[in-house]
Amino acid sequence: EVQLVETGGGLVQPGRSLKLSCVASGFTFSSYWMYWIRQAPGKGLEWVSSINTDGGSTYYPDSVKGRFTISRDNAENTVYLQMNSLRSEDTATYYCANHDFDYWGQGVMVTVSS
Amino acid sequence: DVVLTQTPPTLSATIGQSVSISCRSSQSLLHSNGNTYLNWLLQRPGQPPQLLIYLVSRLESGVPNRFSGSGSGTDFTLKISGVEAEDLGVYYCVQSTHALTFGSGTKLEIK
Numbered sequence: 001e002v003q004l005v006e007t008g009g010g011l012v013q014p015g016r017s018l019k020l021s022c023v024a025s026g027f028t029f030s031s032y033w034m035y036w037i038r039q040a041p042g043k044g045l046e047w048v049s050s051i052n053t054d055g056g057s058t059y060y061p062d063s064v065k066g067r068f069t070i071s072r073d074n075a076e077n078t079v080y081l082q083m084n085s086l087r088s089e090d091t092a093t094y095y096c097a098n099h100d101f102d103y104w105g106q107g108v109m110v111t112v113s114s
Numbered sequence: 115d116v117v118l119t120q121t122p123p124t125l126s127a128t129i130g131q132s133v134s135i136s137c138r139s140s141q142s143l144l145h146s147n148g149n150t151y152l153n154w155l156l157q158r159p160g161q162p163p164q165l166l167i168y169l170v171s172r173l174e175s176g177v178p179n180r181f182s183g184s185g186s187g188t189d190f191t192l193k194i195s196g197v198e199a200e201d202l203g204v205y206y207c208v209q210s211t212h213a214l215t216f217g218s219g220t221k222l223e224i225k
Binding site: 034037044045046047050059061095097099100101102104105106107 | 122155157162163165168173201204206208210213214215216217218219
């Protein structure tokens with residue numbers, strides 16, 4: 001059974017950091033590009049970052065560039081999202097998904113508030 | 115950046131009715147490798163999105179064949195031929211030809 005399980009969410013103050021993890025099982029993780037995608041409460045889906053199969057190439061939209069860092073450990077079947085300088089507008093449910101969009105995690109909530 | 119304009123924003127349908135959702139891109143989604151990376155997702159209430167259609171018109175495994183996708187270049191359509199109660203939720207188009215962009219979503223309600 002394919003699973004993506006995100007952890008690491010929670011309540012954090014503006015300006016602080018948080019690191020999300022997404023552990024994959026049931027498919028060949030190292031063969032897939034991976035995405036982080038977020039959804040603010042009551043809003044649509046927003047791309048946060050992408051990483052290629054070996055972790056050598058990463059991509060971000062302007063909204064998080066310079067603040068967020070995606071990485072992966074293929075030996076641990078895990079993709080990470082390091083989030084620094086968090087803002088209130090980063091409050092959202094964060095999903096990891098594979099490049100084909102056929103595998104999604106259940107999501108983890110991140111709330112940025114003082 | 116690619117912008118995907120999805121219409122209508124909301125859709126109300128009776129059981130058995132056929133409906134269509136439009137997704138228009140600000141630029142062609144035809145990749146240099148010949149593929150068009152336009153997918154359709156359904157997000158049911160309280161659930162993560164699930165893949166319905168990939169590469170414009172290919173039905174994901176396990177998805178009922180009342181769902182179909184069509185289009186090319188910048189204009190794409192998702193059609194549901196005979197809405198069922200379980201189809202309620204928000205539909206998103208998503209392109210991955212040029213980075214990654216999502217449409218704004220279409221909420222399908224059942225009358």
